Amino acid sequence: MQNWINAYSAMNLRFLFKGLLVTLEISIVSVILSMIFGSILGIVRYTKIPWLSEIVGFIIDIIRNLPLLLIIFFVYFGLPSLGFKPDTIVAAIFAMTVFESMMIAEIIRSGIGAVNRGQLEASRAVGMKYYQAMWHVILPQAYKNMIPALVSQLISLIKDTSLATIIVTPELMQHAQVIYGQNANYIVPMYLALAVLYFIVCYSLSIISRIIDRKMA
Amino acid sequence: MSMIEFRKVQKYYGKFHALKDIDLEIDKGETVVLIGPSGSGKSTLARSVNGLETIQSGQLIVNGRDIADKKTDINRIRTDVGMVFQHFNLYANKDVLENIMIAPRIVLKMNEDENKKNAMALLDQVGLADKAHNMPSQISGGQAQRVAIARSLAMKPRCMLFDEPTSALDPEMIDDVLGVIKYVTSQSDMTSLIVTHEMGFAQEVANRVIFMDDGQILEDDKTDVFFKNPSNERARQFLSKIISH
Amino acid sequence: MITLLRTYWSTFLTGFGWTILSSCIALVASLLIGSIMAVFEVVPNKTLRTIGTVYVEIFRNIPLLVIVSFFYLVIPMYVVKINGFTAGTIGLTIYTSAFIAETVRSGIKSINIGQMEASRAMGMKYVQAMRFIVLPQAFKVVIPPLGNQFINLVKNSSVLAFVAGFDLMYQGNAIASQTFATVNTYLIVGAFYLVITLPISYYMRHLEKRLA
Ligand SMILES: Nc1ncnc2c1ncn2[C@@H]1O[C@H](COP(=O)(O)OP(=O)(O)O)[C@@H](O)[C@H]1O
């Protein structure tokens, strides 16, 4: 019992909370960047521009099918030998963005494909340019349908930030490890805390997504 | 003066020859009805007029511009040519009013007040002013088709294409839509090309009727001649089938 | 890169083997657990439904790394000595089964009730309708997402590296820290993962197109 009380001392909880903030920071920055890059890549892929779309599609397929952990290692340990030396948080954001952009690109591509073709024709028939039709008519509908897929991607992104602990990024998982590194009796309390914190964040998001989805249906 | 002119137009889908050697002239102000069995190429012909389908050879001149010419700005032609689809294709993410206003705003850069006034007037014409803020999913098929017509008219087109505008509608809604189309075609400077199976309606509005089969135009007559005494055997068979219903 | 591959090929292959072994064990086990949980989630019995739902929601919303590390650190402390490979594979199974349960459940629910009704109206029994009409359709719907779950599983098996699970990622790290040829080592490791994941990914896309 005493172990549990000590494990959850104010100082330790504050330290965990700091880690949680870094986790959220990495997640939010990465998700914003990935939405931007992912949308561009997804549209390019959908549009079937000769050569470009095929090359983009190939890159998306390669990166999507690699473990994120490998990309984190590559960015943190590999890139310095190519002359780019990011700090741990930047490396985590960089790796997450590269990986998630590809995942999101694939979601966007199939989301656009799912919008009825008649919508594009009707827009083109009144003289809208391709990008205008995309921007005003197709994408808003595609994003709306994609909200559940995008949110579940965000949830897996948040969970995946824990992998950045391996390059000693000061996020939630790593901070928990620091705490139980001082005292092995704290292991179980710390894992319980981790489970609860990640669960609260991720589960709330999935509930929000369900509510949005139901409201819009 | 002709509004639409096909000169030896050929259209292929891959190897499939969908439009065979089409020659056709439609004058300004004319209303032409296009009929023929399913798969005969009616939609393909209509859709090529505003470049939704590209032709492989021949010339297709719309309002004085050759569509097949790479230098032609296709979006410029599309603002002159309105199109109404069988399945309405209202923008699912915009309400009724916004469906009508969006293209004038971003394509014609129309002033917002004028755009809105214009859109409301059009909605009034098609009898749906009270549905301005409904979403497309909240109106019936017949209403959606009338909105789609208003949406095309908002671009102030010189020419309208209707591709089976009533084929997806419940019978009791067809008349409302036909009424609106009739009003549109009655305007003296409007050119219309209508694909339809409504023969009574065709007799009422058309100056000319064209019969297509197998990618070819087999008959092209003044309306009364066509219905009284078509010269083509297949056209005659088609008519007898459709009218005996 | 060639010399690296030539010198360490047996290490790479060992890791590759452990990765495949872990993925396959976890796949079979999580298909089993996942299907059971999916059925729990749709049956009328309230207790079972709660068990199914709680299981799925908990393990879908906690990072795999947390689950795997927990098993690696805690089980040996209180229960029985297990190595990183075992702990990692157990963690992978639990995590993946929650996702598979979700996939299977939505597959069952996606089949139109009309299909069941029409079959019953033709005189089929419930089990016959299930067996000949509903399940074959559900199966088709579920195959592509299950394939994607398997791809995720293979990629996720890289967390075994955290718990000394002998897998590809683990061996890659060992080689990288010995040789300092980080870029080339990770490129080779990546190629090994792609050998498994890319063909499945393309095959699933092909299937999706054919079934659509
Ligand atoms: N996008 C397409 N690709 C291949 N074949 C097509 C395509 N669109 C139409 N066709 C074919 O061209 C022929 C004419 O089609 P269509 O113009 O739609 O006929 P209609 O409108 O008279 O029913 C049909 O045989 C149809 O199968």
Ligand SMILES: [Mg+2]
């Ligand atoms: Mg047609």
